[in-house]
Amino acid sequence: MNNQLIVKDPEILSGIPVFKGTRVPVQNLLDYLEAGDSIEEFLDDFPTVKKENVLMFLNISIKYYLASDYESVA
Numbered sequence: 001m002n003n004q005l006i007v008k009d010p011e012i013l014s015g016i017p018v019f020k021g022t023r024v025p026v027q028n029l030l031d032y033l034e035a036g037d038s039i040e041e042f043l044d045d046f047p048t049v050k051k052e053n054v055l056m057f058l059n060i061s062i063k064y065y066l067a068s069d070y071e072s073v074a
Contacts (some may be wrong), residue, residue: 005056019057022048029054 017026024046031041039054042061 001041005053005060009073019049019053022046029057 005020006017006026008017012018013023013025018024019026026047029042029049030047033039035060041050043049043051043054
């Protein structure tokens with residue numbers, strides 16, 4: 001993951017990956033999307049996260065997924 005987008009620091013939430021400059025775990029975004037919530041709902045609940053960072057994370061994740069062997073990821 002782009003180190004300007006996601007931070008894993010033992011001093012921030014014990015090293016859980018968070019959006020840079022926030023204390024918002026990336027997993028929170030995934031949980032929202034899995035529950036059927038929109039990106040806008042996530043951003044409303046976590047205003048410290050920038051929309052462009054969410055979109056960049058999703059874009060990078062999709063590219064990684066598409067570049068990987070489906071069966072090794074699934």
